[in-house]
Amino acid sequence: MYIITDQLKDIGFSVNRLDHIIKRNNNKKKLNTLEFYCICIILKDIRMSVENVPYTIESSNMVFIGPQKTVEFDTANGHDALIITFSSSFYERSVKDSLFLNSKLFFNDNSDIFTAPLINQEEMRIVFMDRMESFRKKDRSLYISAAHNAIEKLILDAFLYIPTQEVRKDVKFDYLYCVNRFKIILQRDYKTSKKVSHYASELNITPRKLTEMTEYILGKTAKHVIIEKLIHESKKLLSYSNYTISQIAYELGFSDEGNFTNFFKKHTQKNPSEMRNN
Incomplete structure (x- = not known):
């Protein structure tokens, strides 16, 4: 989605404030997800476009964006959003994980994004910024496990907003x-x-x-x-x-x-x- 950090290259996961990402990319607000999956935690109302289609996303929502998408942010100040970026190799550990990554969240036929309410905005901010940093400093394996679990929680919360008939349990x-x-x-x-x-x-x-x-x-x-x-x-x-x-x-x-x-x-x-x- 942006200039790939050492951490993203190393373990296939990173979480950053949106303004930090833009600053690292020479203040460019137009990015690409490349081969990565992205979950945007929206902390303030924000305007963005994905594949040239504009969206206005209200605070306390999650935006799921799949690989190879062009994303541009019209507004990006301070703590507008957290951007969670990860690879399939980082996240996929089981058949269930594969189902999540290949679901309507990241491959929505009707839109280039999937949005769902964020259950607890302040809790997620603490989890992904404060707790993640603590785990990163303490132990690599704990950090990776905590990141996987936190992503899974967001995905499970969003899955509640996919119509039941679209969650196919018998799919190959x-x-x-x-x-x-x-x-x-x-x-x-x-x-x-x-x-x-x-x-x-x-x-x-x-x-x-x-x-x-x-x-x-x-x-x-x-x-x-x-x-x-x-x-x-x-x-x-x-x-x-x-x-x-x-x-x-x-x-x-x-x-x-x-x-x-x-x-x-x-x-x-x-x-x-x-x-x-x-």
Whole structure:
């Protein structure tokens, strides 16, 4: 998400105040989650955008953000937020942990973020700032264990806000893991690679196997997932940017404006210009 600290490189976990992160990044407020998972503990009302979509998050909320997301903070003063950052290798110790990381919290089909109320703001501030520092100074293994447990508490609290019908207990975890890896790679490569074969190759599986997995987990083919991603990004650029349609076509990796327009119209039954005028 930012210039990776020695601690994040070493153990795959860090927690920092937002203003410290921005200062370390030469006052840049636009960051990227890279391969990491992030939980933002919002301590004061804050404005932010994720993948160019703006959000206003009220105090005493948690924001869950998955890997390969561009995040920009409009406001970042003092104690606005704590940013908890961790890798999958740091957190995953069991099948249950895999379920948490590959859940709607970090891979929400309807939004690039998932928000949930923070049960006790002051307690979490103490846990992640004061207690964590005490554990860090005392013993490395205790620090790692305390960090894992604290993250799990936040995730469990947020899980209460995922509709029961969406928490699938019979899911194949290898499929779930692979599909979410596909979505991470798609987030990284959608502008340059639009074929299922590219993503299957990145995952070391066949295109047919990838489609089997996406159909099982998402109820749609891998090709359809790619198309949905391109349409989603197209609509965001049309709604939230000042780019011309030609510039949007270039930004999304289409050969020209006509090619992009034909693609967009085929899958939405509308011209890009119609979306812009709405």
